[in-house]
Structure formats: structure tokens, C-alpha cells
Amino acid sequence: MKILVAVKRVIDYNVQIRVKEDGSGVVTDNVKMSTNPPDDNAIEEAVKIKESGKATEIIAVTVGEEKAQETVRKALAVGADRGIHVKVDGIIEPLAVSKILKKIVEKENPDLVFMGKQAIDDDCNQTGQMLAAHLNWPQATFASKIEVNDKSLQVTREVDEGLETIEVNTPAIVTCDLRLNEPRYASLPNIMKAKKKPIEQINASDLGVDTNPRIEHIKIEEPPKRKAGIKVASVEELVQKLKNEAKVI
């Protein structure tokens, strides 16, 4: 069984982002970048499945600018076998990414495609479902547990009401929740070994996919600031404030 894992390079989750003054976007120069957190869970799950003997190969793929390759390299360091970097500059929407991934799936014929449930930069939560639609494959989104069977998966999904379990026949797409597993750190020897693993570079334009944005970003602005609050000295004062000043209890 072959597993394709899609990863995205985003501003690190610990960075407090800053909005550009001209309203054109957020500051990315000299800002720490990392793999989108739930994509790390997707890689980890694929590696665990391979370690259990149920998968033979893991391919990590990313779509993005030159430096996006770093996320593929990181995936190789924790256990992916080879990488694919689809190069494209500028903003690329989930719809276009899903069309690019479809081309990669057709080329590589994986049995499973894993990726994070949502990217923490644009917060779109679309790519996995869109890829499943293009391929007419089943989708198991927001996965917090995956059981691999012969020709199917049993997936526990985190939904608003609690947990839901579905069974999907393979090939299938799974989008991973942060609670699926605990991503491992790459060891130094594995980081060195990963440098020798191959990463194939493909230009998005060679895949025949239209990557022009359909959505115009008219303005990016800071959200309205909350007015500064106060510290209260005691529980008694807190309750009085809530009762008589805020009038919420």
C-alpha cells in the first residue's frame, strides 16, 4: 500500500502575525515558517502505518514556492521515502491545490492520501474534501483515529456532537485532526539521511492546471481591538463587577 501525504508550509503556529500597513497581507519576511501542524499528524500517521507493515511507501508532496521544499524535507526526516515539490509562486487557492494534487495522484496511484484538516494560515478547511471530489473517492475528514483494514479504513471523526465513526473503501482521502497522534521529532541521523532522499520538482504550469486565484483579496486588516480590561483584587470584587457593572449574571 502506498500513501501520499500532502504538507503545507505556513507561518509557525507560535508566531503572532502582523498585518501589513498597506492592507495587502500579513508580514512574512523574517518570520519563522513551519509545517502546518495537522500535516505533521498526517505524516506521523502514515509513518506509523508503514511501521506496522501495512504500507510500503510514503510520498510527501507540497505545493508552493521554492522554500516550501523544507516541509517535504522535514517529512522525509521523520519517515517519508521520497518527496514531490510542485512549484508555484504567489497565492494559490485550495481549489487549485486540489487540482494539482489530483494530477499527482493520477501519476503515483496511491491507495491513501492524508493531509491536515485545515491550514492554520488561510483557515479554509477545503483541500482534502475537494481532492476527494475530483477523484470521486470517499472522504474521512477530521480524523482522530484510523484503523487500516484490507480494502477499507475505519475512521473516527471529531464532529460537533462528539465522535463519529465511518467506514470508507480505499482508495480514500483522510484529513487529520491534531489528536490523531503525537508527531515525532526527527533525529539528527534521520535529518542527515533525509538529505539524500529524492525530491522531484515539478512546475505547476507543466501540469496544465489553472492556478489563477478566483477570489480577490481586497483588504487585509487587523481585527478590532478589545478595550483594555482591569484586574480585580478578589473573587468578591469579581462577582460584584459581573453583577453590577457588566450585568451578565
Next chain:
Amino acid sequence: MSVLLIAEHNNKEVKPFTLNAITAASQIDQNLHVLLIGSKADDVAKSLSEVPLVKKVLHIDHEIYENYIAENYTAAILKHADKYSHIICSANTFGKNLMPRVAALLDISQVSDIIKVISPDTFLRPIYAGNAFATVKSNDEKKCVTIRPTSFEAAETTGGSAEIEKIDAADQNENTKFINREEIKSDRPELGTARIVISGGRGLQSGENFKLITDVADKLNAAIGASRAAVDAGYITNEHQVGQTGKVVVPDLYIAVGISGAIQHLAGMKESKVIVAINKDGEAPIFSVADYGLEADLFEALPQFLEELNKLNTIQK
């Protein structure tokens, strides 16, 4: 132009966030039709028809829709989506799972999780965990939009009498099977719509200690939330998680207890009307969004808080 809203329901009742999505959809265009895909859900059809903002209810009734499967819903939606300018649903786990599948097959770049309708093609949406707001204009001819429910009032549910039209089901997808859903039943208000939410974080130190939170919640008739750290540690189940990858809540009062206030948690609660933070670390980032901050050990403060609440003659419910 007319708008097609996809209803979320359990074949007995409309889920509350659908009512918020109806309000948003009606701001895009008043000619609002609701698509109900279900099995023996006549009661739901009737209640949707009584929502004054709804002009027509399209009802697909078939046993394959007894449980919500995105693949089956998508086929049903595509069968009837032709004449609509917008397809809309709520941006909770229901809509997040469903809408991109629909959008991809219509070759539409979806606009996710909007918090404001600026015009029928331009919307405001939060990005980077709500640390920036983007004004976006969709240039697709048809639009797929999901609505952040807590940013719109729930629609009135009585007084309307829309026509209910029965329409055809689509083919079943054989590759996805529903197995079960573990719904945790609770008498407390729902987290997404509660007037008061009290949340616990890593500071609680154990699942048992959440009793300090539940005691106050009972007194205030509040819903219970949690930080991701508390859910990851197993103190409480996942449906309580508030944050960027959990639920977004906008209650009148949000009480954060033992929560440091990571960016990802703030994303889920910082629009609350009044925020209280109880934390023993005076430097915790949660205090930067709190209207009232109490620097204290929660194990002393929570019992005292309950005691003070007990002294009040009346408490708003």
C-alpha cells in the same frame, strides 16, 4: 438570483446553526430556498417552512439520508443546484465537511467561514486564527459560501408558511458507510449557543478537578468549554474544545479558568462580550483579552466564586 441553503438536522429537528446561516443567506439574497436532505424528516420540513425568511423548502426524503454522509449529500445538492447563484451552509463540522466537495465539483473556489456579508459577492472572513480579517470578493459566477454561525443572529422560527416541494433523491455512494456516532447527552446549554461559557485548561490538572468547573456551570446554567491542552490531556472530551480548530463561541460571558491563552484558544473566544480570566500566572496572555482578570489559584478561587454566587439573591438564566 436566488440562494440555496443546506439545512443541518437530525431528521427530527433543525440544528440551531442552520438558523444563523439562514440569517446570513437572507442578507445575500432574499429569495432564499432551503434544501432539506433527510429520511422521514417531515417535521423538520414543516419547521423550516415556518421560518419567515425562508421562501421555499425543497425536501428530499429517502432512507439513504438517514445519516449524514457528505458524499450522498453532495450528489443530492448537485442535482438541484443549477438555478441558484449561491450555495450556503454553516461553517461547523457539518458544513466544513460538505461544502468543499460540492464546490470542487462545480469548479468554484469556496469562501469559507464568513463573518459578514458586504455584498452578494464580497465577504469578510477571519484568517490566521482571527488575527487578521480579510475582505474577499469571489469572481466565480456561482458562489459556495460557509457561514460562521456565531457571527449572525439566529433567524425567527415562527410566523412563516413557505411552500414545501418534494424533490428527487440522487444515487447512493457505496464507498462510505456510517457506523455510529457517540453523542454525549447533556442537560446543559449547547456550547455554541450558550449565554455563559466557563472553560477549563491545563491548570485544572486532572479530569476530576473539572468538577470545580461543572459546579459553577450548574449554578450559572453555563456550557462547559476547554482548551486544547485540557482535551489532549484527556481531562474532558473533544466536543468541548474552544479554539481555532475547535468551536468558536461568542457568549455574553466567557470565564477562562487555568487557561494561558494561546493564539489558537483566543481564536475561539475573543469575540465574547465579557471575558473573565482566572489564572495564577499574572503574565498569562489570556489577561490581554480579559475584561476582568483575577490573578489567583483556581483551586481557591473557584470554590469562593461558587460561594459568592450562592450569596446573590438572583442570577440571570
